[in-house]
Amino acid sequence: MLRVAIDAMSGDRGTGDIVEAVRSVLARRDDVHLILVGDPGLIHQHIGSNPLTQGRHSVVASEEVVTMDDSAAVALRNKKKSSMRLAINLVKEGQADACVSAGNTGALMAISKFVLKTVKGIDRPAISAIIPAINGHTHMLDLGANVDSSSTNLCQFAVMGSILAEAVDGTDRPRVALLNIGSEAMKGNEQVKQAAPLLAGSSLNYIGFVEGNEIYTDKVDVVVCDGFVGNVSLKTSEGVARMVSHYLREEFKRSTWNKLVGLVARPILKAFGNRIDPRRYNGASLLGLQGVVVKSHGSADAVAFANAIDIALLEIGHNVPSMIASRLEASPNAA
């Protein structure tokens, strides 16, 4: 049984969507036990008259909620009975194999790091996500946990990303690249220039620099970057996808004829829309911790949140934290 602790109180949409996500995952998979952490009254109210699969879920009561405005320090020090903290505690205590939360990223990172600790050899955990690409997908990290990453940090991100891609995709020797602003060695900022020779001398399948546009191609499996850069790139992608969808809708509404054609084309446009639906890619992994922690987008609905739970299940199934730990133990200078 794979056991996931769910922070049922955090996120913009509230407990209702989270309960629906739990319902859909339990209906799909019979090897999963989900632990809802939150206000029991609220959780049962949302479960309502349509009970969840018996015996494969439980509820743990929490007393408070980490808000989006709480600083990481406040959340860590003052909210020890929050749904987020208790969910992470369950992982630490071995009662859950993973934790999923749609709450405050900074707080989730700080509490996870404090409670679970990092794997030996990793200074700072990183946020990694799966990015859609032409003919496949790419793993990208860091997406915002660390600003001003050093070359050493970048190398650690590369090791973790490579192990993740190998584990969850079954890719043999994933192609790892550094995100840069050109392909020549002289380009880039200091951290990237210093990280390049370190990675070239490592045991990873390092393929050099990629530029922003190459993230979305099948040229690379793991894209490594500083968290500031990665976060801007990810959010930029969301913005572009939204603008492009907006333009497409506008064109199909420009005249009565266009609207008619749009009606005929609707199933095709819907299939297209599904492919770029950000909910399909919801769920970012906090890598480098002694445990699986997955961050859902704050505005995730039931479909998106269920996807984040799936990511946690995938990482538990492939034992990602122990793989990272044992790889670093076997070869502490893997990068």
Added chain:
Amino acid sequence: MLRVAIDAMSGDRGTGDIVEAVRSVLARRDDVHLILVGDPGLIHQHIGSNPLTQGRHSVVASEEVVTMDDSAAVALRNKKKSSMRLAINLVKEGQADACVSAGNTGALMAISKFVLKTVKGIDRPAISAIIPAINGHTHMLDLGANVDSSSTNLCQFAVMGSILAEAVDGTDRPRVALLNIGSEAMKGNEQVKQAAPLLAGSSLNYIGFVEGNEIYTDKVDVVVCDGFVGNVSLKTSEGVARMVSHYLREEFKRSTWNKLVGLVARPILKAFGNRIDPRRYNGASLLGLQGVVVKSHGSADAVAFANAIDIALLEIGHNVPSMIASRLEASPNAA
């Protein structure tokens, strides 16, 4: 007469596309004189039997070409008779009002800075481009001229971007924002955190932080960032737009019926494609120089290169370099 010097030898597609771009601009506008700098034989071969508008173009002979592999230092020191250098010299000598080149960005920046000098009060020129947005467009800088920008650099970029938006769009008090990874004051890297209070205390219409997705909205007129971050964001956008178009084409090819619908929807899809066509946005301005220099994408075709010429004409028409100079003279601590 607005006079633009055209580097006719640089870029991936060669002189033919550049001559066609010149032809189309001259056909559209009768207030323009274009000076083609390059190999006269090659240029005339491409002009061929269909001569350009008489009296509104001239050819200046160059002897060499700055290649994409040349370092900025080599291009600056050893290629003094290159098409790029001579085109910039024409601006310095007052024989042209602007220069457009599809060549090596680093070399173009280095030569422009050496020959034309920066405006007093600007330490480092920045690359600025117009980014499409929902209901309008955004000016974004720096897009790759400066990595590791300081907070002072960011403030100078903000001043230049604000003046550019005011001049070319006629926007009164353009809304200026810093690109960051969250909207809270505690988020971001050191440079961004230090630049924020400086901008808040300036005479600019500073609206705070925006995240990557907001670049493509009508929330902001000028987005300011470090060149590494800006370049990654811009290239990411290209990659996403290409992937999305690829997905859309795939869906309209999935079956015979889909292909038929695609045929009917073709004019609509074409109108959509035109709106996200990167050629429409080709042409980045090197801001902060004592003269107008526009960089075209290396792979620009005739349509795209003509757009870069249009951008140069717009900046000459609005006298952007003198506006930046006089604003900084009037209020040296504008930022």
